[in-house]
Amino acid sequence: MADQGEVKLLKTWSSLFGLRVVWALKLKGIPYESVDEDLTNKSDLLLQYNPVHTKVPVLIHNGKSICESLVILEYIDETWSQNPPRLLPRDPIQRASARFWAKFMDGREQEEGVASIAENLKLLEAELEGKKFLGGEEIGIPDFALGWLVNLVPVFEEILGLKIVDEERHPSLSEWSRRISDIPVIEESWPPRDKLVTKWAAIRDHFLATARASSG
Amino acid sequence: MADQGEVKLLKTWSSLFGLRVVWALKLKGIPYESVDEDLTNKSDLLLQYNPVHTKVPVLIHNGKSICESLVILEYIDETWSQNPPRLLPRDPIQRASARFWAKFMDGREQEEGVASIAENLKLLEAELEGKKFLGGEEIGIPDFALGWLVNLVPVFEEILGLKIVDEERHPSLSEWSRRISDIPVIEESWPPRDKLVTKWAAIRDHFLATARASSG
Structure with missing residues (x-):
């Protein structure tokens, strides 16, 4: 090498x-x-x-x-173009689509807040239908861009006490999540779950306290 | 061709x-x-x-x-990689820098609002010092991403009655603006100035009315 x-x-x-x-x-x-x-x-x-x-x-x-x-x-x-995997497809239209999806969550989060999460998941589900990865046959930049979902959605579900992604409404997304998790390099690099739960519970409490203070 | x-x-x-x-x-x-x-x-x-x-x-x-x-x-x-100009430099570090600057305004606008315009202009001025274009010797993607400044800053100055970019504090930015304006294809494609002034004056008035209503 x-x-x-x-x-x-x-x-x-x-x-x-x-x-x-x-x-x-x-x-x-x-x-x-x-x-x-x-x-x-x-x-x-x-x-x-x-x-x-x-x-x-x-x-x-x-x-x-x-x-x-x-x-x-x-x-x-x-x-490091010689080292597999290629992170963007070769085909220009597919490259553009991969870049679009990579930018997708970054932009939406800022733009519309958490309220649009359900809508975003529906769009993602549709995009993933019949595909292995967002980039196509191989994992790539858009999968990296959205991969945090796989780890954080269960944390949010625990903190908020609700189901965000489910097998029935999001079969392709659920399958993609498993495919992402099964990659050893990805699995071993998640931040410690208990620290994440503590962090996001604190953010939730702070948010609730602020909301109460401004309405009371 | x-x-x-x-x-x-x-x-x-x-x-x-x-x-x-x-x-x-x-x-x-x-x-x-x-x-x-x-x-x-x-x-x-x-x-x-x-x-x-x-x-x-x-x-x-x-x-x-x-x-x-x-x-x-x-x-x-x-x-259309065969058609000049190349919109991104060949060198990977320069390409990354060009992509960074192209994203720069998109992100900052949403993030921090108009209040940070002065700060952004200072950063841009520093980046442009001794350079012909943001991409280097040739016009490229970051110049396209920020080129709207050249046309809209004078419109904002007229609407708001203040000086945003000046020759003394922003010599490199001023020179870059002239260099952008001198490109015939760019000059001929600006939207009509009077329509822009009307549009942004209406936005200003709407903003002022909303601000007054919520404080009164």
Whole structure:
């Protein structure tokens, strides 16, 4: 294998966006050093390498930094194009569709809030029908972009006491979730479930307290 | 020149995101049919080709649709890679930087609102220092993504009665603006200025009326 150069990844323990990059590096077999940031006390490294947003993840390759998870994924795919899997399909129309789905959740979350989750899941279910992965036959960038669902949806279900994804209404999505979970590199990289439950329960409580204070 | 296939672009008369695509098609010399949509009364074509967001722009190439302006720009660059200009640099680190800047305004707008415009302009000024274009020596995707500034900033200045970009604080940005404006294909494709002023004045008035109603 060719020399990879020095690869460093700045992320946090629970960042969805950081996970996308972890998966790509691990699946392509690229050795890297992982640096977990504390966003309440940002390291000099982070301030130096992402001066614009000072956000994670940041990939540092031979001293040069790349920011924004989807941009990093494209960089990884182009730089290590010899290492399977290819993260974007070869066909231009399929590439465009993969990029569209990769951007899909990022945009929707900001735009319409959690209220539209049910609607989003319906669209995803339709898109996944008869497909192995969002990218087609192989796992790829859109699967990485949306893969956090597989881990966080059950956490949200536990915190909120409701069923979000079910086998009956979302058969293709459920199958895709299992297919994602079955990939060892992905399974081993999930953040610890109990820490996630604690984190999201605190966010829920904070949200409820704020809602009560403003209505009372 | 090879057969381009049938190229159709759905947009609105004033869409910033549509303009990005117009510039790419025109600079690469790709003949296309432009269909102006009325978003209060969406055409069957739009509903058929962008069922997920029902938003413009949509590029339809040989009956297949591509959505999201930045995704469309990458598609155009890959599909008509023989037609200059190249819309992304060859070097992977420079490509990543170009993609980062292309996403930059899209994200920031939603995230932090207009209040951060001054901060954004400072970052842009720093990035453009000593550069011809955001992509480097050649115009490219990030220049298309941010090119609307060149036309809309003067409109905002007129509507709001203040100076947003000035030669003294933003010399590189000012020079870049002139360089963008001097490209005939870009100059000829701006929406009519008087219509833009009318549109944004109406938005300003609506905003002021809402602000007054909620504080009174």
